[in-house]
Amino acid sequence: MTKTRLLAALIMAPVAIAAILLLSTPWIVALAAVIFLAGLWEWFELAEIEDTLARTVLLVAHLALMVAIVWASRSVGGYSYFLFKLASVIGVVWWFFALLWLRNYTFASNHETWARFFKLAAGALAVLPAWCALAWLHSGEPRSPGNGNNGHIWLFTALAIVWAADSAAYFAGRHYGGMLFKDRKLAPRVSPNKTYEGLIGGMVGGVLVGVCGSLLAGATGAQLPLVALVALVAVLASVIGDLYESLLKRHAGVKDSGHLIPGHGGILDRIDGVLAALPVFAVGKAMFGF
Template sequence: MTRTRLLAALVMAPVAIAAILLLPTPWMIAVAAVLFLAGLWEWFDLAEIEDTLSRTVLLVAHLALMVTIVWASRSGGFGGAQAPSMVLFKLASLIGVIWWLLALLWLQRFNFASDHRTYARMFKLAAAALSVIPAWCALAWIHAEGSNGHWWLLTALAVVWAADTGAYFAGRKFGMLKLAPRVSPNKTVEGLIGGAFAGVAAGVGFSLLAGATTAQLPWVAVVSLAAVLFSVVGDLFESLLKRHAGVKDSGHLIPGHGGILDRIDGVLAALPVFALGKAIFGF
């Protein structure tokens, strides 16, 4: 399994990095929208929305919201003579951070919305919107801001990727203390610590490529650590949904990695935190 995961990562990583660094913001957010909506489709499955028509309507509604945010933010348009207003993107990112803090309470109540009734589906669909839309807005905000926005987006994603990798190997090597056994039996405290070290190291290292000054590095480390911790919340929350649905993976599209949602669950939670932290500390 490790070899399969590694080979899949070696294929996906260069493509993702090339898109982040080479695509202009309008194309970058369009590609991200496709990826996030694909993950959202899998989320509908975990929420037990089985009817294809219902899932399609929900997906189109989320796409329409994304388009509306872009349309309402135009002041010359993305790629136009004037930069678009990022107010709605920033507001959505803040909402995302608040949502993931509330998600911690949900994680502490494993049985909440665990049945198969309508109200449980409604809660999980609301969680989907509060996870996907703010993360997409945070991605757009980071990528569009400043001449090095593409490098800062790569930094934010590198934090999550490194944390995920560090947690995987540290957990396999040293893992003994279970982090949240009822939600995700394979996650360990040792894995969390290893992931935190790897994520912060990646954040500091990549931030230098993005133009961070020496004085800014401590704040980059703080924001990177916060992003790692939130990425764990995102990962655990998806694990909770999978436990409720009785499935191991959100999908089977990526060999050794499961579905799209399995790959972006941590990203959904980390991006709004990184974007907000970047704005607060001014790097």
């Protein structure tokens, strides 16, 4: 399984990096919409929306919201990113509530009640803000002193933080899990395999990659501590995103959100941490002005 997982990553990573660095913002936003909506389709399945027509209508409704945001953001001088920024802030707030949801494992676990409503709302609050944050980062807005117009590199840095944290956590958990904290697990009821050692490894890996990426994007030496702080919070957010998707899968009684990617499961299995980290990184970057 590890070889299959690694091979799939070696194929996907260059394609993703090339798209981020070479495509213009409208194209990367359109491509991201396709990927995020595919993940949302799997989210509907985890919420046990069994009717294909119902899932299709819901997906079209979310696509219409994306189109509406882009259309409403047009201006004489190009695009105003106010709605994208507002959605990103809403996303940060949502993931705070998701953390509280994780503390109450049984909330919305019975799909015979209003559970589907809550999970569908959660899907919108996870996917749309992440997509907006991606567009905001890639566009290079705001163009504060020190960041030039390196939105492509900043988006790559934000995603690389999540990828590095995920990989570092995986290998740290496998090799050092149980050594520091014995048999204590990070979230045993939601994701029994996650360890505190893995969390620490992910934090270290994510912050290091975030700092290195920020230097490529034009961050100054004085800004590096702030970059490290935002990267750290983004890593923690990605863990919340990963755990929340695990919660959905536990409620649905499935191992993976799908089987599209060999060794990795579904699209949602690959972007769960990204959904949470992107709004956090985008808002943190804007707050500290790097």
